Amino acid sequence: MVKKKTGGGKRYKAVADAAAQGQEPKFDGPAPPLRIQKKLTRKVNFLEKVSKSATSALATKAGGIGKKTGRKKALPDLSTLGAVLDEVSQRKAAAAAAAADGAAGADKHKKQRGAAVNSAKQRQHILLEESQRLQQVLKHPLYKADPIAAITNHLQHTLPPPPATKPARQGAAAAGAAGKKAAAKKKGSGRKGDTNRMQE
Incomplete structure (x- = not known):
């Protein structure tokens, strides 16, 4: 309508x-x-x-009253590194003991994943724990002596090794493989008429 x-x-x-x-x-x-x-x-x-x-x-903007926003925290420092280094050495010792015991023990000591943080309360709790670890690392004598060496040592022990890559062929083996590929390509590229002429 x-x-x-x-x-x-x-x-x-x-x-x-x-x-x-x-x-x-x-x-x-x-x-x-x-x-x-x-x-x-x-x-x-x-x-x-x-x-x-x-x-x-x-x-309200002129008065300075507004919505409260959460403070942005600075990145944590490396104070927990010493405790983590000790923990890593303990894990390595436990892993070595498990390897000695057999494959059954290896299942118990799988790599732990971080838990998901679902609330601000959990985040605050984790932040408190991490800050305590950080303070322990800062007090650690190895970190005080050489912080960079302590950090690199920690990373070497915690990061997984890089995946193994296949070594490149060297010398005559590589040349032989390339020659075989080229010969196969020449044979396969001929047309029907070309094969008849070759036979004559």
């Missing part, structure tokens, strides 16, 4: 705006239909709400 257009909308709006501002309209005319009056009053009310909220937002 097509909506019927009613004329004089601008005129009605001018009358309503003038009435909202407490002024007399510039011209007299018939009162706008009730639906247009309601629409205009809703629009005026909405605009008043928007202006009030904008002014209140500016007032």
Whole structure:
């Protein structure tokens, strides 16, 4: 169904705006239909709400009252490194003992994965533990003596070894393989007519 257009909308709006501002309209005319009056009053009310909220937002910004945001923490230092180094050496000793016992013991000492952090409370708890470890590392004599060596030693013991790559062929073996590939390519690239000529 097509909506019927009613004329004089601008005129009605001018009358309503003038009435909202407490002024007399510039011209007299018939009162706008009730639906247009309601629409205009809703629009005026909405605009008043928007202006009030904008002014209140500016007032709160000027006053310095705003939404509290979580402080961004600096990256933790390496104070827990000593404790981690001790822990790694203990794990290595346990792994060596498990290897001596057999494959059954190896299943018990699988690499531990970090637990997922699902809440701010857990994150705070983990942060507290890590900061305590960090303080232990900073107090560790090996770290005090040579921090870079302690860190590299820690990383060498904790990171998994890089995957083994296949060694490149060297010398005559590589040349022989390349020659075989080229010969196979020449044989396979011939057309039907070429093979008939070769046989003659």
